[in-house]
Amino acid sequence: MRELALHILDIAENSIESDAGCVEITVVENSLDDRLTITIQDNGKGMDAAAVARVTDPFVTHRSTRKVGLGIPLLKFAAELANGSLSIHSELGKGTTLTVDFQRSHIDRMPLGDLASTFMTLVVSNSETHWMFHYQVDGARFDFDNEPIKAELGDVSICEPAVLAYIRDSLYTGVSQAQSAIPG
C-alpha cells in the first residue's frame, strides 16, 4: 500500500470485523514537533494480550483458529522506516486503540494520500457504524461525525445521489481546508 490513508481504511475494516458500533479516527500533523500521528479507536470486541502479539507480528504465530492479515505488520514496518512506531491497546469486551506515528519530514515517511476518499468509503459502505473523524494540521482542524446525518436521513439510504454529493463535499472540503494550514 502506498498511502497512509489506505492503511487507515484497512485498520478501520478490522474494527468493523470486530463488531465495533463506533470507530473514531484521529490524524494529527504537527510541523513543529515534526510528527504525524494516527489513532484508530473502536468499541469492538477487543483482543487479549496474546492476540495483540499475534496481529502485530504474524511471523511468529501459528494461525489455526483465526485468520490474521498482514495489514498491521505492514503499517508497523512503514512507521519504523520513518522513525516512528505502532502500538495497540486492547481489552476484551471493551475495544481496541491502535496508534501509529511517524517523523513527518522523514524521507521514507509514506504520503498521507487521499484521506477524504478513505473517509467517504468508510461512511458510505458501513453506514450503520458511528464514525468520528478528526484531522488536525497544526492550528487547523476538521471534524466529522455521521450521527447527525444519520438522524436527519432516517430511513433514507446514504447511497442516494444527493446524499453522496453532500457527504463527498463535506469531506473533501474539510480535509483540504485543514491541509492548507501548512503551505506546500
Next chain:
Amino acid sequence: MATIKSLDDLKKIREEALAKRKVKSKEGNVQVIVGMGTCGIAAGARETMKAILDVIESQSLSGIIVSQTGCVGQCEKEPIVQVIVGDQPKVTYGKVGSEVARQIIKEHILGGKVVENHVIPV
C-alpha cells in the same frame, strides 16, 4: 462548520429521496458489495468504490445500496465486486478496476445484462 445549514439542506434531500424512491421500488433494490479486506484495498478497491459512488452521483441513480465485505478468500482476483439486482441471484465479478466498475453499472445494473467476461466462479 456550517453544520446546521447543511443539515437543513439534508432535510430537503431526504424529502426528495423519499419521493424518488416510490418510483423506484417496483424494480427492487440493487446491492453492490465491494471487497475491502487488506487484499482488496491493496488491489485498488477504494478506487473501485470511488468510481461506483461517482457514477451513482453523476447519473443520479436512486435505489442502489453500496456496502463492503471483508476478504472472501479469492485475494488474487481482487478487487472483487458482488452485484444483486432485485431477487436475482448474486453475481461475483473479479479484477474490477474503475473502468470495469463503470461497465458493470451501465450494462448489468442499468441494462440488465451480466458482464460475462468479468464474472468469477465462487
